[in-house]
Amino acid sequence: MISVGTPSISAQSFEQCASKRQHVPPVSQSCKQAGHTCLRVGLLTPWNQQCGNAEFAKRLTSGFTSFATVEPIELENLIEHDTLDSRRKQEGYITKLIKQVRASDADLIHIQHEFCFFGKTRRYADRRLLRLMRNIRKPIVLSLHTWKNSMCKKGMKLSLKSVLSAACYKIQNRWMRRCLFAADAIVVHSKDT
Template identity: 30%
Template sequence: MKPKANISEFRRALMRVVLLTPWDQKCGNAEYSKHLVTGFSDEVEIFPIDLPNLMGTRRSFGDKYKLHKDFRRILQKINEIDPDIVHIQHEFVFFGSGTSRSCVNFDWFTKRLRHPFVVTMHTLPVKLLNPDKRKLLRRIDPRRLISRFHLIRAMERARGVILHSQSTQRVLMQATKSLSDKISVCPLPIGKVEGTSAGIYTKQASDVWLTIIGFVSRYKGHLSAVELLSHLPNNFKLVIAGGFHPKEGNPEAYWSSILSKADQLNLSDRILFTDFIKTKAEQSYYMERTDAFLLPYQEVGQSGSAVLADCMAYNVPIITSDAMSMIVYRTESDTCFSSSILFSSTQESYRQTDAQREVFDFSLAASQLERLFAAMQDQNSVQRKHRKTVQTRFSLEETCSRHLRIYNDVLGGKASGRN
């Protein structure tokens, strides 16, 4: 007679993965992680653990000790689960309210992590890792050198470092050669946002909707989108589908600057604000009706963009800036025209003076946009073919397969680096 299977032994036969991200909070990182989890097969058992998110918080006396207490609780949970591998979805605000403190805390945390781990670096600060050689004071700044040391040492403890683009891979390789055999490039997965829901706006037959999806944050370049709208016909509408990030400091100031620009250009009847998108179904409503997506992002060191990944699932023009995170899917010969760069990542930089910002020809961008509409409607155009290739090559299934290979390489004692 065949003995009954022991349920606990069966569950232990699965690969046990602890996933560290702000799982229980409103956060793009957490949304990405939840999307990723849906694509894993039955071979993996996922244990999400909520990380703190210190975005928008101010430092105060005792913060370090409170945070370390939280991290000790997380480490205890990990030890209780006893996973095969820990996967850290890293953002600097998860480990400290400032970059310097975050790097030190990340080093402190990984030193005490007793299980094999991989880390996905969603953002890499270029100026911290590879400052401009012409700026001597920045290069020898003790705070920068200390932060850089702690950040690299923490990543060296990882069995694998996952990045979303070849651009950020080059940034990290220029900073240190010690991670060369650990780095894997794994772009964010592409897939349509599912669901049906009514939005607060109804699209008229003659309307052309240009949409910016996601939180209204400074680096997303809404002012450039408003400027572009002023050079387009009156039936073009700008849909700003999102609200303030719940943890961004002083978001009203940026919101006010968008309204001011719209007032100056007399565009108040052509800009549609949806406020905070509460559900995936509501997000789907606007994405399904969009004629072109706008992503005029500023360069902030992002390794990839979940918003760009969502937009890639649709067969309409995607207009981006030249920021590193915007060319993730354009590095191969059969995908390089899957989106189009019509914005500059320095045009609206809130970290630069007016004299440093690049002069940009919005009227030229407007004329190019109208040509892109025709190209994306043609099934045989290069743009349409490249978009289809991206949708297949970077599907959720393919992305999860890449992660599983990395996990298996780590557990097998091999170097995890692969592209």
């Protein structure tokens, strides 16, 4: 499932996504009604930070209250984070995230993606995101807040330059492509992102 434009999340779409990998109890119309089970969503996002994604996540969470409980799992901006200044420390950070997600009671994981949450360069960010997605073992919704032009295939002509461009495109995007295939649902915020 790919959604373009303002994300519209329904209990039914989350149930369909979650049911691909494991059984999830039926979602009630209101989580506050006694005797009903709510869908538990682990939301990987910046949370208590001054960040547009953190604000978006809090508003998204308030929209989930009728059918889900949300457990925020904090993501850090690795470009601005002083203590995560080496690749080794950043890999340790991803390992910690994997353990946190596995330990959570979430039925479904929703990842708010920005490249800076997973690495200082796109190459490492894509690899770490894929490592995270392959190791959490729960259904995944991936929200893409940024879509780079280099991730779009351009019209191909039969020439050496276009063959080289196609090869570069495949090399540049091989990790992100795998991430997109690992997701059970993908949310893209607009045609430009």
